[in-house]
Amino acid sequence: MGIMNLSRREILDAVKTGKIQVCVIGLGRIGLPTAAVFAEAGAKVIGVDINPEIVRLVSSGRCQFPDEPGLSELVERMVKSGRLRVTGDAYSAASEADVIIICVPTPVDENKVPDYSAVRTACETIAKSLRRDSLIIIESTVGPGTVEDMIIPILELNSGMRAGTDFGVASCPERADPGRILKDLRSVPRVVGGVDQRSTEAASALYEAVLGVKIVKVSNPKTANAVKLTENLFRDVNIALANEFALLYERLGIDTIEVINACSTKYNFMPHYPGAGVGGPCLPQNPYYLIVEGVKVGNIPYLVRMAREINDRMPDHVVTLVAEALNEVGKTVRGSKIAVLGVAYKPNIHDLQLTPMEKVIKRLMEMGATITIFDPMFIGEVVFGIQAEASLADAVRGADCILIGTAHREFRGLDVNALHRLCNSPAALVDARHVVDPKEAKEAGFAYRGVGRR
Numbered sequence: 001m002g003i004m005n006l007s008r009r010e011i012l013d014a015v016k017t018g019k020i021q022v023c024v025i026g027l028g029r030i031g032l033p034t035a036a037v038f039a040e041a042g043a044k045v046i047g048v049d050i051n052p053e054i055v056r057l058v059s060s061g062r063c064q065f066p067d068e069p070g071l072s073e074l075v076e077r078m079v080k081s082g083r084l085r086v087t088g089d090a091y092s093a094a095s096e097a098d099v100i101i102i103c104v105p106t107p108v109d110e111n112k113v114p115d116y117s118a119v120r121t122a123c124e125t126i127a128k129s130l131r132r133d134s135l136i137i138i139e140s141t142v143g144p145g146t147v148e149d150m151i152i153p154i155l156e157l158n159s160g161m162r163a164g165t166d167f168g169v170a171s172c173p174e175r176a177d178p179g180r181i182l183k184d185l186r187s188v189p190r191v192v193g194g195v196d197q198r199s200t201e202a203a204s205a206l207y208e209a210v211l212g213v214k215i216v217k218v219s220n221p222k223t224a225n226a227v228k229l230t231e232n233l234f235r236d237v238n239i240a241l242a243n244e245f246a247l248l249y250e251r252l253g254i255d256t257i258e259v260i261n262a263c264s265t266k267y268n269f270m271p272h273y274p275g276a277g278v279g280g281p282c283l284p285q286n287p288y289y290l291i292v293e294g295v296k297v298g299n300i301p302y303l304v305r306m307a308r309e310i311n312d313r314m315p316d317h318v319v320t321l322v323a324e325a326l327n328e329v330g331k332t333v334r335g336s337k338i339a340v341l342g343v344a345y346k347p348n349i350h351d352l353q354l355t356p357m358e359k360v361i362k363r364l365m366e367m368g369a370t371i372t373i374f375d376p377m378f379i380g381e382v383v384f385g386i387q388a389e390a391s392l393a394d395a396v397r398g399a400d401c402i403l404i405g406t407a408h409r410e411f412r413g414l415d416v417n418a419l420h421r422l423c424n425s426p427a428a429l430v431d432a433r434h435v436v437d438p439k440e441a442k443e444a445g446f447a448y449r450g451v452g453r454r
């Protein structure tokens with residue numbers, strides 16, 4: 001058929017009538033929901049993953065993200081209906097596809113250099129069986145210019161065809177928030193930048209047909225990638241600014257949360273909050289995709305780089321607050337039992353990717369503390385080598401210090417008096433995510449510290 005030869009109207013119809021065959025490479029927290037939503041819209045979808053465990057799991061209609069509302073049920077329905085098939089063989093899957101969507105991870109290595117090996121491998125493989133007039137969409141986050149300078153040459157070399165002329169290429173960076181991926185896929189506008197007008201139009205029509213969201217067309221892939229990075233780096237820098245205020249206001253005896261909440265009454269203030277640091281697959285890594293491109297052209301984004309240093313320093317600050325609070329009750333980190341409430345990188349999801357709490361826990365253990373963990377998303381699981389407790393009370397019983405690391409909804413309205421009765425008095429409470437009221441914690445008898453609090 002060749003999606004590149006279809007009009008917008010014909011693409012809309014072809015999706016609905018199941019005439020479009022879509023191959024999604026990478027069935028992670030973005031790829032699997034994307035595959036399921038494309039199947040739900042009518043496309044015949046082949047999901048590809050390099051991990052045989054994931055292929056087996058999804059082929060049986062199950063899903064590895066129980067914390068994504070609605071996803072398990074949708075995956076089961078799409079697999080059962082035969083509209084979503086799963087394989088480990090990208091070559092054969094691509095040979096049948098009109099559209100290939102790349103959703104593989106692009107982590108940074110220990111030297112903070114982006115690792116695009118998964119994208120390179122995926123592109124080398126699919127190029128070998130690429131059909132003429134098919135469309136390749138890169139959803140993975142890459143630095144601006146990577147599609148034009150690295151990915152397209154790989155596709156042309158391995159296919160013997162020309163991008164734009166013989167097949168379409170577009171970047172459509174994922175913009176869904178872990179913990180509400182399906183909701184965001186069906187509501188957040190998508191930015192599309194094609195290597196040429198035909199690619200932009202084809203990708204736009206496809207996403208409009210499948211997701212029904214507003215499409216923002218931009219000049220080219222590098223612009224689309226720049227949009228994605230600008231959004232996320234804006235967030236990382238603003239979180240760093242909140243953390244910088246927190247470190248200063250603690251010393252000045254000012255409550256940063258009180259300040260930010262008051263600032264939020266100004267129509268053009270965008271509240272960001274201090275905390276234990278910045279985790280997740282996006283924010284801690286995205287800045288380095290841009291920094292690397294900046295280094296290539298001799299223009300280093302200093303503010304972006306400094307923000308990363310500030311955010312990465314917050315776990316150490318949390319450890320300092322724990323030591324201070326314990327010292328206030330005549331105890332030391334060494335020999336104390338510390339109950340960590342919440343390890344996930346952000347509230348209400350089952351995800352430890354680059355969570356700042358890993359660094360906090362490891363540091364406290366190095367200093368001689370005994371750690372217990374309770375996280376409602378990790379009941380009974382082994383987290384950083386520690387068996388998480390089955391209940392909050394089990395974690396807190398006999399603790400010298402409670403450390404709140406994630407603002408899970410279950411921690412809203414914690415009964416600090418009941419917690420204090422469970423602790424080994426005199427006890428400390430450190431709140432790294434402004435969950436409890438400082439005044440209530442102190443009245444309950446805790447030596448209290450909070451990030452950014454007086």
Ligand code: SAJ
Binds near residue numbers: 177278282345
């Ligand atoms: N964090 C703070 N203070 C804040 C906000 C977040 O310390 O004011 C911390 C969180 O605790 C977490 C980290 O930053 O450790 C990241 O938080 P996040 O809310 O940005 O969560 P992510 O990483 O899941 O971000 C995703 C991103 N989406 C994509 O990359 C597609 C991000 O761009 C979105 O803004 C975010 O979801 C969202 O909430 O929409």
